[in-house]
Amino acid sequence: MERAEVEQRVNKVVCHVLNVTEDMITPESHFVFDLGAESTQSVELVAAFEAEFDIEMDDEAALSVDTVGGAVDFIAQYV
Amino acid sequence: MSATAAPPACSAHSSDFEHHPLQAVFAPRSIAVCGVTPTPGTVPFDIFYNILSSGYRGTVYPVAPGKRSICAVKAYRYVLDIEDEVDQAVIVFPSSVVERALRQCGEKGVKSVIVISAGFREVGPEGVRREQRLKDVCREFGMSMIGPNCLGVINTDPKVQLNASFARKMPANGRIGFLSQSGALCTAVLDYAQEKQIGFSKFVSFGNKAGVTEIELFDYLHQDPETDIILLYLEELRDGRGLIEMARRVTRGDNPKPILAIKSGRTPQGADAAGSHTGSLAGEDSVCDAVFREAGIIRVNSIEQLFNSAIMYAYQPMPAGDRLAIVTNAGGPGVMATDAAVRVGLSIPRFTKETTARLKAALPETANVKNPVDVIGDARADRYGAAVEAVLEDPNVDQALVILTPQSMTDIESIAEGVCRLHATATKPIACSFMGAADVGVGIKLLQDAHIPHYILPEWACEAMADVQSVRKWRQQPIGPPTPLPVDRAAVESILDGAGEGYLGEEQALAVVGAYGLPVPPCKLCNTADEAVAAAERFGYPAVLRVVSPQIVHKSEVHGLELNLRDADAVRTAFERMWRRVGQIMPEAQITGLLVRPMIPSGHEVILGGKRDPSFGPTVMFGLGGIYVELFKDVTFGLAPLDQYTAAHMVRQVKAFRLLEGARGGAASDIDAIQECLIRVGQLIGDFDRILELDVNPLIAGPASEGNMVADVRIRLAANE
Numbered sequence: 121m122e123r124a125e126v127e128q129r130v131n132k133v134v135c136h137v138l139n140v141t142e143d144m145i146t147p148e149s150h151f152v153f154d155l156g157a158e159s160t161q162s163v164e165l166v167a168a169f170e171a172e173f174d175i176e177m178d179d180e181a182a183l184s185v186d187t188v189g190g191a192v193d194f195i196a197q198y199v
Numbered sequence: 200m201s202a203t204a205a206p207p208a209c210s211a212h213s214s215d216f217e218h219h220p221l222q223a224v225f226a227p228r229s230i231a232v233c234g235v236t237p238t239p240g241t242v243p244f245d246i247f248y249n250i251l252s253s254g255y256r257g258t259v260y261p262v263a264p265g266k267r268s269i270c271a272v273k274a275y276r277y278v279l280d281i282e283d284e285v286d287q288a289v290i291v292f293p294s295s296v297v298e299r300a301l302r303q304c305g306e307k308g309v310k311s312v313i314v315i316s317a318g319f320r321e322v323g324p325e326g327v328r329r330e331q332r333l334k335d336v337c338r339e340f341g342m343s344m345i346g347p348n349c350l351g352v353i354n355t356d357p358k359v360q361l362n363a364s365f366a367r368k369m370p371a372n373g374r375i376g377f378l379s380q381s382g383a384l385c386t387a388v389l390d391y392a393q394e395k396q397i398g399f400s401k402f403v404s405f406g407n408k409a410g411v412t413e414i415e416l417f418d419y420l421h422q423d424p425e426t427d428i429i430l431l432y433l434e435e436l437r438d439g440r441g442l443i444e445m446a447r448r449v450t451r452g453d454n455p456k457p458i459l460a461i462k463s464g465r466t467p468q469g470a471d472a473a474g475s476h477t478g479s480l481a482g483e484d485s486v487c488d489a490v491f492r493e494a495g496i497i498r499v500n501s502i503e504q505l506f507n508s509a510i511m512y513a514y515q516p517m518p519a520g521d522r523l524a525i526v527t528n529a530g531g532p533g534v535m536a537t538d539a540a541v542r543v544g545l546s547i548p549r550f551t552k553e554t555t556a557r558l559k560a561a562l563p564e565t566a567n568v569k570n571p572v573d574v575i576g577d578a579r580a581d582r583y584g585a586a587v588e589a590v591l592e593d594p595n596v597d598q599a600l601v602i603l604t605p606q607s608m609t610d611i612e613s614i615a616e617g618v619c620r621l622h623a624t625a626t627k628p629i630a631c632s633f634m635g636a637a638d639v640g641v642g643i644k645l646l647q648d649a650h651i652p653h654y655i656l657p658e659w660a661c662e663a664m665a666d667v668q669s670v671r672k673w674r675q676q677p678i679g680p681p682t683p684l685p686v687d688r689a690a691v692e693s694i695l696d697g698a699g700e701g702y703l704g705e706e707q708a709l710a711v712v713g714a715y716g717l718p719v720p721p722c723k724l725c726n727t728a729d730e731a732v733a734a735a736e737r738f739g740y741p742a743v744l745r746v747v748s749p750q751i752v753h754k755s756e757v758h759g760l761e762l763n764l765r766d767a768d769a770v771r772t773a774f775e776r777m778w779r780r781v782g783q784i785m786p787e788a789q790i791t792g793l794l795v796r797p798m799i800p801s802g803h804e805v806i807l808g809g810k811r812d813p814s815f816g817p818t819v820m821f822g823l824g825g826i827y828v829e830l831f832k833d834v835t836f837g838l839a840p841l842d843q844y845t846a847a848h849m850v851r852q853v854k855a856f857r858l859l860e861g862a863r864g865g866a867a868s869d870i871d872a873i874q875e876c877l878i879r880v881g882q883l884i885g886d887f888d889r890i891l892e893l894d895v896n897p898l899i900a901g902p903a904s905e906g907n908m909v910a911d912v913r914i915r916l917a918a919n920e
Contacts, residue, residue, distance in 0.1 A: 140265040144276075153296040154276070156265030158236045186295065 121199045127192045133168045147189030221419040223310035225354045227286035231278045233262040233300045234292035235269050243291040245365045253362035253369045278303050287311045289363050294318030298332050305340025314347035330409050344410025350382030353402035373398020374427040374513050376420040380434045396647045400425040414445045421449040428513050431460040439490040439815035446494035457670040458496045462487050489836040495673040497666050507659050508666035514650040515628035518597040521668045522548040524590035525571035527602035528578045533571035536657035543665035554593040561585035576606045580613035598628040600660050605638040615642035619649040632657040681842040690714040700918040705747050708912045715883040719909045724792040728774040734795040735770045741798040744773050746781050750788040757784045799908045804897030809884035811891050817884040823855035824897035839881035846874040866902035889917045
């Protein structure tokens with residue numbers, strides 16, 4: 121899968137789970153500090169990424185990813 | 200919209216106080232809560248909601264990325280997005296992003312921050328590093344920081360009305376300032392205080408105290424016109440010297456305010472395996488006692504005692520002395536109260552003839568008109584009123600305790616009303632103990648409403664009154680810088696310059712304490728029996744032989760100690776035997792020589808110790824000495840250098856003091872000389888940073904006519920840099 125597609129689908133998931141608009145998102149956006157993720161939403165994000173990409177990620181490693189760009193890089197390893 | 204109510208808040212009462220650096224913590228004109236979430240029941244939400252609902256008089260802004268509003272208040276993505284000035288930020292973000300939030304606050308020009316978030320030094324090395332970065336950011340931007348890892352700050356001043364905490368409720372306004380290192384304890388205290396109708400002026404949980412510490416908070420509350428008394432719960436004391444300096448300023452002088460404190464927890468240093476007796480006994484907690492004593496902080500053991508004493512001080516006038524009159528309707532509680540009063544240092548005075556006559560006239564024949572006054576079980580309000588009024592007017596009485604047991608004819612409510620009437624015009628403190636729970640409840644309520652301190656047990660009332668006495672006595676106690684005694688500092692410098700890390704040899708250690716004026720016996724390190732005999736002849740018999748070796752700590756375990764050698768033959772035989780036997784028992788030991796000294800006459804054995812504490816600097820210990828010092832732990836501590844008053848207090852504080860006074864027909868020791876030795880030990884360890892530990896154990900305290908003599912001394916040095 122092309123990186124651009126991963127990025128676009130990651131952004132879509134982030135908008136949906138965190139209830140933010142796409143214009144708020146940059147690769148540097150921090151899930152908590154910039155997008156207001158609560159602790160439970162971090163878990164929701166991991167689950168939503170797994171469903172979106174039909175992958176199973178290492179939970180602990182996935183939860184340590186704290187930016188949108190980091191999530192794209194992380195998921196790119198699986199697809 | 201932003202949540203704005205009245206004009207900007209600021210509890211300015213004097214110009215100095217108005218400009219106090221911590222005004223931005225307690226009376227901010229605007230607050231940003233950074234990291235708010237919309238989920239009720241979470242700390243980020245509840246903090247914001249508490250500020251909003253407490254009636255805060257300034258403006259509050261939620262910083263909640265991705266949210267349009269919180270509780271109908273317009274939310275901001277970043278603190279930098281807020282158009283207006285922000286005085287204070289309350290940060291509730293997870294620890295991983297607190298630094299980023301803090302930096303934005305600095306860039307915004309925020310003056311104070313309260314970091315509620317946990318996950319810093321309390322979680323280990325990474326947390327320590329993260330906390331250090333917060334300190335660095337605060338320093339860079341000149342922000343005052345409360346926390347991290349705290350409950351928050353409450354200011355009940357009606358002009359501010361700030362509850363920037365996640366406590367369930369805002370406490371009532373009152374005159375008590377409460378500071379706590381534990382956030383959880385704060386919530387329990389607030390609940391407790393509500394039930395007891397106790398109000399607070401300021402309520403602060405300062406958590407890891409990475410920024411503002413109890414020392415700065417003392418200064419603020421000292422200047423705060425809304426605060427009369429300061430209560431502290433402390434887990435970790437980092438700057439004992441700084442605390443003493445500030446607490447003395449707060450508790451004495453023109454505007455004295457008492458500080459009552461609970462200190463819990465022990466530092467790892469306290470468990471440090473130390474080589475000396477002083478080292479092993481000088482746990483952080485023991486030294487903390489000394490710090491509090493020298494700071495004038497009244498140390499209490501429980502939350503109950505903390506508030507018992509606080510309400511006594513806050514609600515009643517300062518008594519002129521320690522004389523207590525007790526009025527009771529039951530003999531047993533009266534005796535219990537008398538016992539408790541005497542135990543805590545209050546006195547039970549005799550009444551004047553006039554008072555006794557008034558009591559006789561007002562009470563039945565069966566009543567006891569002496570102190571404690573027993574008005575008898577069937578007493579009603581008139582009898583109580585007459586007795587309490589009479590004792591309060593007695594010039595021999597400084598304060599009164601009214602005890603009531605609920606008997607079938609006891610009109611509890613009327614008696615309470617009568618006490619309240621007397622209290623309204625009394626110039627002396629009154630406390631009550633209406634014993635029981637259900638029946639006496641109505642009376643207790645009346646007393647509490649009138650701010651008459653009430654205690655379930657008369658013993659608690661006595662403890663509270665004793666704590667107030669401690670405050671009174673502390674204010675009268677002379678304190679001042681110690682005057683250095685004449686010593687031969689150069690001689691010690693010379694010895695230490697030539698010594699490496701570790702224990703000094705015995706001969707040198709004796710020379711060191713001798714140079715500082717402690718009475719040491721003459722001694723000579725000998726390598727042959729002939730030398731030993733010659734030394735013993737010169738010093739006089741009986742003589743003592745002691746092995747000297749860097750590897751031998753406990754001489755008696757290797758037969759390295761011979762006492763009472765009465766002539767030259769005994770010295771020669773003992774010398775040869777000791778050298779041989781020590782070599783057999785501990786062949787790896789390097790024997791420097793055998794020390795010859797005259798035998799020291801018997802006397803009481805006391806220990807004088809010194810230890811360099813990582814938090815408090817040089818400390819001094821005094822106690823019952825000899826081989827049982829660690830068994831009985833009858834010791835007390837002070838911070839070096841000692842003044843006369845502290846040395847005298849330390850010597851009198853140990854149980855063994857009565858032995859020194861000549862208990863049970865024994866000869867009294869020269870107490871003044873012992874105190875002087877203690878001051879000299881303090882001066883020695885204060886003068887030389889290289890002395891890590893020092894034990895003069897024992898100092899033989901002989902009868903006053905014979906004086907004292909150092910029998911043994913050990914000194915451990917740091918490396919010579």
